[in-house]
Amino acid sequence: MDYGRTELTDRLAAEYVAGTLRGAARRRFESLLPAHPLLREATRAWQDRLIPLTMVIAPVQPSGEVWRRISDRIEGERNEAKAARSAWQRLAFWRALTAFASVAAIGLAVLLANPRAVPPPVVVVLAATGAAPGALPAGSIVASISGDGATLVTRPLRETKTISSGIYVFFIHMLTGCSLGNVNSMPWFRGIERRYISPTSRSRSVRATSISTRCAPVAVMNSRNSAATAAPRPIVRATRRMTSRAAHE
């Protein structure tokens, strides 16, 4: 039925208020009221028209029992609401305590079982931008994070000439509160995010080691060929996720 049509809306509202709309039609009308402003408006207008006609009905006093029952129910509901509120407060306390206990238990469990939890080793191939698609470019390196998560190792994928003449700049981002211990056995300066790594370094690889096992260094290094763009992010656990960039200088 199209309740949007004004004439029909008006007729239905009239029958609803007059009381002749019955059964399923009445229930449907009532269920539609909240969502149909037009229907509500028409109903209100008809109530204003018809309901005052009831003023001619002689009042009849209900028994005092009715008010006592109403009063009891209202009081009962109030007490229930109060009880529910205090129960909720008690519940909230226990919930807070439980939450705290859970966190504490997890913390303890981690501490007991896992001072050296072994995170999955992460290996990321970092490709130089501008390389031909499908081919591993000369500047590509492999970055991997050691099993204890404390050390990042990068190695050139291929021994090439270009790598020996390039200067690499590492942008190593650490989580707040984490800092690198050393890179290639050299102390990493606190607060400094980048460091020139000489390609002539003996190992040809870069080892960045974090001070703490809770902090993993995440470096994304790119080749000298171009600036790093959209470098892949190492897949590490959420707590160890850090963004790093490398750019050529």
Add this chain to the structure above:
Amino acid sequence: MVKSAADWTERSLDLSRLLARSGLGDRAAFATLYERTSSHLYAVVLRINRDRAQAEDILQEVYVNVWRAARSFDAAQSQPLTWLTSIARNRAIDSLRRVQTQPQLQTPGSTAGAADSEDEDVYDTVADASPGPLDLLSRASDARALDECMTRLSALQRQSVALAFFRGLSHAEVAAQLRQPLGTVKSWVRRALMTLKSCLQGASEREQVRDADARDVRS
């Protein structure tokens, strides 16, 4: 007893305040609201559902719901007495539906029995000799200056709308009571309602014109 539309409005102003305070959880205000409106609502319900025990149950439900919904009452949108009476009427009409769907005990004088035997005096359970619906309609038209409009309707048309509105009879029940075809009764009720609408609109326009004239005379 409320005598005129002006009384209705006046009472409503007072009730708006009580309803607003009830909405804030003021039980004393709610008790006063009950005191001032329950006899009207009870009478309205009793016209529709003539079983006193059931009518009292309905009244109880109505006021518990009013207490819960008082906060949502919008005095700018409707008059409190209209709002309250509408809630009571709807509850009463719904109770008729339930009575019909419940297994019926054929005890003389009960609502279920009365519905089956139209010849029985349906006012048996009402203690006083209250006026019939048609009488009520004619009183209402006096009070609201509707008598002129009502003369446009035939006696049966007036009776059908009065039975439906005051006693909460369905089209079919009105048809049975008046021994008229259902379709005819439907169109009577519809026409009566539409006449009422245009009459009331005309009346309020005339009132406005009168008010405007009165202002012109004064100035």
